[in-house]
Amino acid sequence: MAKVVQITAENFEEEVIKASETRAVAILFSSAEYPDCAPYSQLAGQLSTSMDFTLGVVSCDDRENMRLIQMFRVQSVPEIHVVDKGQIADVIQGVLPEADLKKRLEKFYVSEEARFQTALEDAIAQKNFDQALPMLDEALAKNPNDKKLQLLWAKANLGLGDTAKAKDILSKFVESDDQYREAKSLLELLDFHAEVAKKDVQGKEAIVYHEACKLACEEDFESALQAFLNLYVEAPEWNDGAAKKAMLTLFGVLGPKHELTWKYRAKLNTMMFI
DSSP, X not given: OOEEEEOOTTTHIIIIIIGGGTSOEEEEXXXXXXXXXXXXXXXXXXXXHHTTOEEEEEETTOGGGHHHHHHTTOOSSSXXXXXXXXXXXXXXXXXXXXXHHHHHXXXXXXXXXXXXXXXXXXXXXXXXXXHHHHHHHHHHHHOTTOHHHHHHHHHHHHHTTOHHHHHHHHTTOOTTSTXXXXXXXXXXXXXXXXHHTOXXXXXXXXXXXXXXXXXXXXXXXXXXXXXXXXXXXXXXXXXXXXXXXXXXXXXXHHOXXXXXXXXXXXXXXXXXXX
């Protein structure tokens, strides 16, 4: 449980050594004589709440804490020592920006929610959609408005080939959502993402098409258009003209005035009428 506690020689064994056996404890050494310490202490306290860990504070102004200061070999203040299972696991010297401090601490303090999110993202990245979808269904039953979960749910359904379900949820994202841009991209490139999610692609043309779809999903549109064009030249009728249809879809995504639309529409027209 998150808490901020003043550490002294008397409570060190209980609050740090014993407590660190189950969850790492961060110890902040600070002094009222140094102006950086007060705001840094406040930031560390806020992170202890949001990341759910115990922050022990040792005042370097108190002579009774000298033994602790010497034991940890404190070089300067503010300075944070992370104690895990009774051992010093990391030393963070000086004032770090919030993002950098959080990144250093995340090695030791990852919430169950964050672990669950990472597990879902890993499952989808590895194309284990059958594994991810039941987990997402259960999580969304508890938090139906969680946009991060909704986006992952759409990706899982895309991976399983259910573009209708994916389209339905992606179309509900609005510009104020943090995930809006990614959701919009998924929606515009829906069929490409569904193709990329396929595991076993067989055949020369199918492999070329699959790789071109990957480029489109990565928004490397020129490389994707060139790959689709090459495929169209080699096999214009393959899969009911899939390469040409893909190019037309990308023209729609880019818009009629985009330079790539002009460039590749001209190339496509030339190839069509040779």
